[in-house]
Amino acid sequence: MKKLFGTLFILTSAIALSNETPTISVTGTGSVSGKPDTFNIVATVETINKNSQTAINENTTIINNAMELLKKAGLKESDIKTENYSLNYRNDYNAKDGEMKYYVRNQLMITSKDLEKAGTVLTALNNGGVNNIGEINFFIADRKELEDKAYKLAYENAKAKASLIAEIDNFKISPKNIDLNYSMPRPISFMLNSAVKADDAPIPLTVPNDVDVTASMNVVFYMEK
Known part of the structure; x- marks a missing residue:
């Protein structure tokens, strides 16, 4: 009886496996462009x-000086934030003897909708x-509408790929599972040149006319006759 039960179980499993609906997994991408309306700088x-106290005082002085100049340049206090403060020993x-020192780090996060002020x-x-x-980083602050369009294009792209493969054996497809992914615009790297003069003239900076809003998704489709 044990042997018969084992054989029956194997046959039942084989039948179940043969009745599984086949699937195909594809990745679709969609991209739309829009005019940036906000910029962000992390310094x-x-x-x-x-x-330690000297390192802290020097850091505080630089932060305060920079914030004062930013306000004089026309930025609002709400446009400027400090974050990620740390003190390490x-x-x-860089020293020959590798002596221990205190390192103080603080970041300024500047966000503004006045794109013309980026160089200032x-x-x-x-x-x-x-x-x-x-x-x-130049970006679109409210990009939900563009994201929705990008996701729609990504799904249509994934469906077109799956349909192309399924049609080879006359299968019809229907979605089983969708995993979404959104790609942020690539920021512009910027390094200050030591030759830049310390005056009030805005540092030349090209503001992009458009930024891409890109979405991708992995979609698993059933393939049925």
């Missing part, structure tokens, strides 16, 4: 000193003594 201030690998912001940060300006 980092790092000070190093053997004395570690080896100074860079100048203010430079003149304020900020030593690391990472990336500038």
